[in-house]
Amino acid sequence: MMQSLTGRRSSLGSAGAVAWLASAALLVFVGNAQADDDGASSSNKITGIVTLGANLNYGASYPGAAHNNLSAMPSFDWRRMGEPEEYSPADDNFDFSLFDWRGFSIGPVVSLRDSRSARDSESLKGLKEIKNGFDAGIFANYWFIPNVWRARVEVRQAISNGTGLEVDLGTDYFTTAGDKWVFSLGPRLSFADGTYMRSYFGVSQSESAASGQLAAFTPDAGLQSVGVAASASYKISSDWTVQFYGRLDRLVGDAADSPITQAGSANQMSFGIGLTKAFQISF
Numbered sequence: 001m002m003q004s005l006t007g008r009r010s011s012l013g014s015a016g017a018v019a020w021l022a023s024a025a026l027l028v029f030v031g032n033a034q035a036d037d038d039g040a041s042s043s044n045k046i047t048g049i050v051t052l053g054a055n056l057n058y059g060a061s062y063p064g065a066a067h068n069n070l071s072a073m074p075s076f077d078w079r080r081m082g083e084p085e086e087y088s089p090a091d092d093n094f095d096f097s098l099f100d101w102r103g104f105s106i107g108p109v110v111s112l113r114d115s116r117s118a119r120d121s122e123s124l125k126g127l128k129e130i131k132n133g134f135d136a137g138i139f140a141n142y143w144f145i146p147n148v149w150r151a152r153v154e155v156r157q158a159i160s161n162g163t164g165l166e167v168d169l170g171t172d173y174f175t176t177a178g179d180k181w182v183f184s185l186g187p188r189l190s191f192a193d194g195t196y197m198r199s200y201f202g203v204s205q206s207e208s209a210a211s212g213q214l215a216a217f218t219p220d221a222g223l224q225s226v227g228v229a230a231s232a233s234y235k236i237s238s239d240w241t242v243q244f245y246g247r248l249d250r251l252v253g254d255a256a257d258s259p260i261t262q263a264g265s266a267n268q269m270s271f272g273i274g275l276t277k278a279f280q281i282s283f
Contacts, residue, residue, distance in 0.1 A: 050280075057270055095154075110136045137157055163195065181233070185228070189226055202219050247269070
């Protein structure tokens, strides 16, 4: 299953550029390692399939923004030799399954948290800056029909920028066209605790005064968005795959009522492309 370490709205700044270059370097490094190992004996070795790639995404520059920008991040997956490849949509965050049983899997998950500053929009003048950060938590998948119909939940807590807890739920239906194309489509729900909502959609009294245009607003925890995601993957060869994807979210409740969103947009759209290459490695 292809996993992406992504921030849905992080811009293609120095961090994004470094991450994209890092993924390209990894492709070269693993390719060279594979070539060096071609003639070596594979006895007493564990053999697996590593899939590395890079994603370019165009989406909202911060939660509630009216304008979009580019982001770029690497993607990574590993599976044992002979283990069947499991389908996944592009918006899965990077996870590692610790337990698998009859279509159910569970384990840790990590992602990037959105950044936001007054440089992103004049309407953010006077608001505190939110730096890029990581979040971590737990995911669970259940396949009602293997590689056809799946449900997923991610629960992630910010670990570096103090922006609280986020819970994402979704289900996806997968279908194929021949032996080259895989398509997916499914709905999304996103919930957040009070810390997250106040961080991205709240306006304190002091921020309101500094802004001079945004009213004070204190949002509550709850449902923040509903949406739908779609993707189409094409297998160029046995090793190379290209994936096209899109997602549309509609902010709801306090997230939609926030003065930040009112000055931006409740419709949050993103789309992009990813390219991956699979390598066989032994260690």
